[in-house]
Amino acid sequence: MDKPHALLVASPGLGHLIPVLELGNRLSSVLNIHVTILAVSSSSSSPTETEAIRAAAARGTCVITELPSVDVDNLVEPDATVVTKIVVTMRAMKPAVREAVKSMNRKPTVMIVDFFGTGLMSVADDVGMTGKYVYIPSHAWFLAVMVYLPMLDKLVEGEYVEIKEPMKIPGCKPIGPKELMETMLDRSDRQYRECLLGGEEIPTSDGVLVNTWEELQGNTLAALRGDGELNRVVKVPVYAIGPIVRTNGPIGKPNSIFEWLDQQPERSVMYVCLGSGGTLSLEQTKELAWGLELSGQRFLWVLRKPTSYLGVNSRDDDQVTAGLPEGFLDRTCGMGLVVTQWAPQVEILSHGSIGGFLSHCGWSSVLESLTKGVPIVVWPLYAEQWMNATLLTEEIGVAVRTSELPAKGVIGREEVAFLVRKIMVEEDEEGRKIRAKAEEVKVSSERAWNQGGSSHSSLFEWAKICRLVSS
Incomplete structure (x- = not known):
């Protein structure tokens, strides 16, 4: 019988590509499932990105397909930020991703996008997948701010950088001017509106995978999952499956x-x-x-x-x-x-x-x-x-x-x-x-991924729910 199949989609840029490549490797090696990664390239893709894809493909744990990005110059302003260009590019990739999925010999069971690719989640519904998930390669506090941003947008007047008191995130550490994400610095900029849309789209998924672990951020994870205001905003299950990092590779000698x-x-x-x-x-x-x-x-x-x-x-x-x-x-x-x-x-x-x-x-x-x-x-x-x-x-x-x-x-x-x-x-x-x-x-990071550790268990809990492994 064919193995269950997970589809991952990676946004352009080395900082977005590598976390998705490593997640794919972890899913394949730990869950023993088939993993396909669609890596959206860009006209400015660096040799390091190409090398990262080549090295990941050489491991043989995932099938990696590069998708050339579409031209979005007519969809963004000439001075658009990198974030805006990436988000708009990923949304415009919907037809190409849909066709890539339809051409696969085995239909993926689930689709996982990173937080720049939330606009692609409808593809999972279009082709009849059983689930669509968001991978946050950052930490739980970042996720909390992302999903609560639409509330802050309604509650706070003026620019966030001008607020003297840190803004409250229910159950989490408040966020002040020295912690603001770059996308939050100018509310008139399109990248802010795109970030806001991402915060609205995350709760429309079937769940969120986040690259942290219980022992590192237990309080914030509890707020995301509990019965308080933050959980009512995020709405979907949150699975802490970190740390997912690159493993040591061979060192050429002499070095x-x-x-x-x-x-x-x-x-x-x-x-x-x-x-x-x-x-x-x-x-x-x-x-x-x-x-x-x-x-x-x-x-x-x-x-x-x-x-x-x-x-x-x-x-x-x-x-x-x-x-x-x-x-x-x-x-x-x-x-x-x-x-x-x-x-x-x-x-x-x-x-x-x-x-x-x-x-x-x-x-x-x-x-x-x-x-x-x-x-x-x-x-x-x-x-x-x-x-x-x-x-x-x-x-x-x-x-x-x-x-x-x-x-x-x-x-x-x-x-x-x-x-x-x-x-x-x-x-x-x-x-x-x-x-x-x-x-x-x-020590706690190692314990999280031991057999029965918090992240190991969380991954299998998620995999059972989306039918990638038997219960």
């Missing part, structure tokens, strides 16, 4: 990064990486460099080209390092390593010499750090990263943060050095508590 890491003492290196899109101004790049040097701590820095140098025609490596203070590489030689190309993040965070992570706080990077027990210096730049930074510092307790949002001003070298030392220096009392908490979270 200069790991040769260097192998020579460093245990837990002695601060890993610095602000994501694939994490570019800083030239001034901030210099201050970060000075701060790392002043800290006196070892560091591995995956450095991107400063924003003022973007688009300049020159050798990439030269242009990237040209943004560093004069003599920086010579002075820090031996204590630090600057990498200007792609680096294997999961494998780096798994290395015994890594003691901290200065991160942009994309949720995938956060989970990769937490599952390795690595505490974080949060450096949020865009999207929901400001929320993530607050969650990590104030609620979970595994991170330290800058005195102001890096997007709002330049963080000085003295503050950088202070934060790095707080995480890395053994004698710092607050740092000791943060490191201990990071280790606790690592």
Whole structure:
């Protein structure tokens, strides 16, 4: 008899693609079902996205089909944000997705879309699937804000950024100006209206899968599921099935990064990486460099080209390092390593010499750090990263943060050095508590996916309800 079949649809962009690829791999390997992933590409798809698809296909756990995105230039304003373009693209992909499903030899039992693809859920009804679900590759607080946003839109007058008191989310941590998602900063912008529509569409699904676990966010999950106001808004079951992260891959030998890491003492290196899109101004790049040097701590820095140098025609490596203070590489030689190309993040965070992570706080990077027990210096730049930074510092307790949002001003070298030392220096009392908490979270993340663990059980509960496994 044919295995049950789940269909996943991934939005364009590396940050959306990888979480869906990893979810597909988890569904296939744990539930032993057939998984098809429709990956919507874009005209600006990066070589890294292509490599991610190739590597996922090589695992052989899922069938991956790339769907070229449709041209939406006539559907969006010339200055439309990336979020607006992605959401409009996914909605316009409905005919192509429907035809792709109809051409499959075996009809999918269920359809899973990410939160940019909620406009595609009607396809599941059109072709007679038994269920349609939304995958939130972020955390439960993000989900709570998303589904409650239509209520805030009615309750709050004016711009959210001008509200002095944090806005209440029933049963959850309130959200203030320093936590607002980027899409909430301007209510007149179309991306806000698209985000609002997504919040309205999520409750029309048959359920939500979220990339967190009970021990990490039990109170927020309880609010989403309980009999209070938030549950009456979300309306559908919420399944915590995280952490779902990339697994370690093979490291080509020789590899200069790991040769260097192998020579460093245990837990002695601060890993610095602000994501694939994490570019800083030239001034901030210099201050970060000075701060790392002043800290006196070892560091591995995956450095991107400063924003003022973007688009300049020159050798990439030269242009990237040209943004560093004069003599920086010579002075820090031996204590630090600057990498200007792609680096294997999961494998780096798994290395015994890594003691901290200065991160942009994309949720995938956060989970990769937490599952390795690595505490974080949060450096949020865009999207929901400001929320993530607050969650990590104030609620979970595994991170330290800058005195102001890096997007709002330049963080000085003295503050950088202070934060790095707080995480890395053994004698710092607050740092000791943060490191201990990071280790606790690592253990709880492993426990969640053990046989009978909370996420393992939640996944099977969902799979039984949508008839992917027998009861």
